[in-house]
Amino acid sequence: MRVAVFGAGYVGLVTGACFADLGHEVVVRDVDERKIDALRRGEVPIHEPGLDEVIARAGDRLRFTTEVEEAIADAEVVYIAVGTPSTYSGDADLSAVWTVVDELPRIERRIVLAMKSTVPVGTGRVIRDRLDARGLRNVGYVSNPEFTAEGTAVRDFMQPDRIVVGAFDPLDADAIAELHARIDAPFLRCDVASAEMIKLAANAALVTRISFINEIANVCEATGADVQVVAEGIGLDRRIGPAFLRAGIGFGGSCFPKDSLALKQLAANSGYHFQLLNAVIEVNELQKRRVVGKLERMLGSLRGATIALLGLAFKPGTDDMREAPSLVLAGRLLAEGAHVRAWDPVADGSRYLEGVEIAPTALAALEGADAAVVVTEWPEIAELDWGEVAKRMARPVVVDGRNLLDPAAMRAAGFEYEGIGRAAE
Numbered sequence: 252m253r254v255a256v257f258g259a260g261y262v263g264l265v266t267g268a269c270f271a272d273l274g275h276e277v278v279v280r281d282v283d284e285r286k287i288d289a290l291r292r293g294e295v296p297i298h299e300p301g302l303d304e305v306i307a308r309a310g311d312r313l314r315f316t317t318e319v320e321e322a323i324a325d326a327e328v329v330y331i332a333v334g335t336p337s338t339y340s341g342d343a344d345l346s347a348v349w350t351v352v353d354e355l356p357r358i359e360r361r362i363v364l365a366m367k368s369t370v371p372v373g374t375g376r377v378i379r380d381r382l383d384a385r386g387l388r389n390v391g392y393v394s395n396p397e398f399t400a401e402g403t404a405v406r407d408f409m410q411p412d413r414i415v416v417g418a419f420d421p422l423d424a425d426a427i428a429e430l431h432a433r434i435d436a437p438f439l440r441c442d443v444a445s446a447e448m449i450k451l452a453a454n455a456a457l458v459t460r461i462s463f464i465n466e467i468a469n470v471c472e473a474t475g476a477d478v479q480v481v482a483e484g485i486g487l488d489r490r491i492g493p494a495f496l497r498a499g500i501g502f503g504g505s506c507f508p509k510d511s512l513a514l515k516q517l518a519a520n521s522g523y524h525f526q527l528l529n530a531v532i533e534v535n536e537l538q539k540r541r542v543v544g545k546l547e548r549m550l551g552s553l554r555g556a557t558i559a560l561l562g563l564a565f566k567p568g569t570d571d572m573r574e575a576p577s578l579v580l581a582g583r584l585l586a587e588g589a590h591v592r593a594w595d596p597v598a599d600g601s602r603y604l605e606g607v608e609i610a611p612t613a614l615a616a617l618e619g620a621d622a623a624v625v626v627t628e629w630p631e632i633a634e635l636d637w638g639e640v641a642k643r644m645a646r647p648v649v650v651d652g653r654n655l656l657d658p659a660a661m662r663a664a665g666f667e668y669e670g671i672g673r674a675a676e
């Protein structure tokens with residue numbers, strides 16, 4: 252089929268590349284000329300495992316443009332995959348979505364406009380009305396939310412747990428089913444509002460689990476239990492399952508914080524106080540800050556101390572630093588008067604972190620440091636020669652914000668080590 256994708260970001264690029272890989276003819280359109288120029292030169296502007304290969308394999312089936320007309324020219328399905336960041340009020344900023352909808356030219360043939368961006372429930376209805384008001388009744392509309400996770404997005408796209416399509420007209424859902432014909436996954440057809448809610452509710456369920464296990468971790472710390480063992484023990488219960496039970500310094504990234512805020516706001520705007528989600532968000536904020544308390548307990552005042560942050564991306568496998576816990580942590584440490592050094596294998600910290608020294612290697616970040624904080628569970632951090640690191644640091648103190656390292660091995664290597672929710676000895 253012929254597909255246009257608006258937005259060449261983490262979602263749009265993966266969507267376009269994977270559809271091309273499935274044999275479709277795809278044109279990806281972005282307003283960012285530099286991004287499109289880079290893509291035309293064969294450079295992939297984001298770090299996403301496997302994406303370079305998929306784009307290279309797609310060859311002529313995947314084209315890039317800044318022009319609306321070129322993207323739409325032959326398209327049967329037009330995907331919207333533009334950003335929907337939070338506004339100051341916590342509501343989703345839909346301005347980029349409206350630009351795409353309003354830019355759609357008058358087309359005589361039937362096409363389907365498919366929403367991949369995460370939008371508040373009710374957005375599809377408003378878009379449908381707006382299309383109708385412009386006389387664009389031949390433009391079908393579906394909500395086809397995206398559930399891929401950065402770092403595993405290509406695999407997630409090709410082998411999804413499910414494909415959800417909310418449509419006003421079953422024929423439009425048929426078109427999306429045809430587009431995904433080569434993907435073997437449950438295909439859930441529903442109304443547009445429910446599809447929009449499935450995306451928000453799925454993310455809310457995931458962040459609830461994260462804040463839940465983080466609170467269990469905090470109680471473990473206070474009572475002498477070990478959250479890693481506890482998580483294993485409860486995860487073996489089939490009613491609970493093991494996923495998303497990893498205690499740490501909280502969730503971040505371009506989706507979880509903004510989508511949970513958007514759902515909280517959506518509920519509030521509709522007159523409902525979503526008490527549980529409010530608590531989940533608050534727990535997450537506090538969790539990021541607990542690391543500073545741990546460092547203060549171990550070092551005393553942080554004024555003048557050199558703290559090495561290991562990992563900046565919001566999770567391993569991506570260079571995305573949007574809403575990363577590292578940003579909050581760096582800000583708090585600088586405010587306490589600490590000198591902050593940071594290292595990440597792929598994320599470019601200099602774009603986001605003012606007043607932080609960006610180190611070229613992990614060892615350079617750790618050299619002479621008074622303490623290290625594991626912020627992102629990159630395997631490169633686990634693979635460091637920690638015996639050597641202990642000798643290079645001014646004080647061998649590690650706060651392991653992701654429970655990445657083995658506490659016994661770290662203590663044997665001479666470290667004062669603290670994880671999240673782990674037994675003291």
Ligand SMILES: NC(=O)c1ccc[n+]([C@@H]2O[C@H](COP(=O)([O-])OP(=O)(O)OC[C@H]3O[C@@H](n4cnc5c(N)ncnc54)[C@H](O)[C@@H]3O)[C@@H](O)[C@H]2O)c1
Pocket residue numbers: 257258259260261262263280281282283286332333334335347350351367368369370397398399400401505506
């Ligand atoms: N990042 C994820 O893992 C993920 C997962 C699921 C859903 N989502 C949702 O998908 C959407 C996109 O997220 P993202 O992370 O890919 O964002 P992104 O910021 O990486 O990419 C958005 C792109 O849209 C482009 N754009 C803006 N206006 C445009 C226009 N009028 N026409 C064409 N392109 C335009 C921007 O230049 C940018 O390149 C968001 O709603 C997000 O919530 C993201």
